[in-house]
C-alpha cells in the first residue's frame with residue numbers, strides 16, 4: 001500500500017483505470033490524503049466565510065397556483081439562484097429508491113464499475129468518473145460519479161447499469177411535471193405565459209442525471225468534494241442525503257451559506273443556460289461541496305438542459321422589453337464542451353457567452 005500511495009502513476013491507475021475510484025482508496029482506510037488530492041488553499045472552501053445565520057429560501061409547493069408561492073419561486077431564483085422545495089409532488093418512495101440505487105451502483109466491485117469508464121463504456125452517454133475531468137484536473141477532487149445522459153428508454157434499458165437504471169428512469173419520469181411547473185412559473189415573470197413546444201425544447205429538451213459519491217476522506221480540510229462551479233443547466237433538481245456539505249455563494253458576496261439536508265426536500269438551482277436565457281435576471285450561483293471525514297455522502301442532481309443543438313441567448317420576450325443583451329447566441333453543445341474542457345473555476349464558464 002505504501003508504494004501505491006507514494007507513486008502518483010500507480011495511484012492514478014488504481015483510482016482512474018482499475019475502477020476503484022476514490023471510494024476504493026477510502027476503503028483502504030488510508031490515514032493521510034495523497035498529494036494528488038491536496039488542493040491549493042484558494043480552491044478549498046474558507047470556512048470563516050460561511051455565514052451560519054443565513055439560509056436559502058424553503059418553499060412549500062403544495063399550493064403552487066397561489067401567486068405568493070409563484071412569487072417566492074421567482075424571487076428566490078433572482079436573489080439566491082438556489083432554493084429548497086417541500087411538498088413538491090415527487091413521491092418520497094421514488095426518492096428513497098434512487099438513493100438506494102446509488103448505493104447499489106457504488107457497492108459494485110471495481111471490475112463492474114470499470115465497464116462504465118469512458119474508454120470502456122458501451123455508449124458515450126454514460127460514464128463513470130472520478131474527480132470532475134481527471135484528464136484535465138491537475139489536482140483531483142474527492143468524488144466518484146456516474147453520469148447518464150438520457151436519450152431514450154430503450155437506450156437506457158440496453159446500456160445503463162441494471163442495478164440502478166429502473167430507479168433512475170422512474171425518478172426522471174416522476175420529476176417531469178415538477179420541472180415543467182417550475183419553468184412555467186419562472187417564464188411567466190419573463191412575460192411568457194405558457195410553455196409551447198419551441199420554448200419547452202429549449203428549456204427542458206435534454207436531461208443529464210449524475211449519481212455522486214463522496215467517500216469518507218482522511219484529511220477533508222485539504223481537498224474538496226466538488227470545487228466551486230456553477231451548473232451549465234437550465235435548472236438543476238438536486239437530491240442529497242442526510243449528511244450535508246453543500247455550500248452556495250451568497251449573491252454578489254464573498255460569503256457562503258450551507259444547504260442543510262431537509263428530509264423529503266429537493267434543492268433547485270438555476271444554471272448558466274437560464275441565466276443566459278433570462279438575460280441575467282435569474283442567477284446561476286457558484287456552489288461547492290466539502291469532503292467529509294466521517295461519513296460517506298451521496299447526491300443525485302438532475303440537470304435539465306436545452307437540447308445540444310439548440311442555440312441559446314437572451315429570450316426575445318426579455319430583449320423586446322428594451323433590455324440590452326448581456327449574452328450572445330451560443331450553440332448549447334459548444335457551451336457544454338467549453339465547460340467540460342477545463343477544471344472547476346467558479347463562475348468562469350459563462351464568460352464564453354458574454355457579449
Ligand SMILES: CC(C)(COP(=O)(O)OP(=O)(O)OC[C@H]1O[C@@H](n2cnc3c(N)ncnc32)[C@H](O)[C@@H]1OP(=O)(O)O)[C@@H](O)C(=O)NCCC(=O)NCCSC(=O)/C=C/c1ccc(O)c(O)c1
Nearest residue numbers: 124132147208226231232233303305308332333336337340
Ligand atoms: C456533453 C455533450 C457536449 C457531448 O457532446 P457529443 O457530441 O455527444 O460529444 P461526445 O463525442 O459524446 O463526447 C465528447 C465530449 O464529452 C464531453 N465530456 C467530457 N467529460 C464529460 C463528463 N464527465 N460527462 C459528460 N460529458 C463529458 C466533452 O464536452 C467532450 O467534448 P470534446 O472533448 O470531444 O470536445 C452533449 O451531450 C451536450 O451538449 N449535452 C447537453 C446536455 C448536458 O450534458 N448538459 C450538461 C449539464 S451538466 C451540469 O450542469 C453540471 C455538471 C457537473 C457539475 C459539477 C461536477 O463536478 C460534475 O461532475 C458535473
Ligand SMILES: O=C(O)CCC(=O)C(=O)O
Nearest residue numbers: 212226240246289299301
Ligand atoms: O453534491 C451536491 O450537493 C452538489 C453536486 C453538484 O454541485 C453537481 O454535481 O453539480
Ligand SMILES: [Fe+2]
Nearest residue numbers: 229230231287
Ligand atoms: Fe453543481
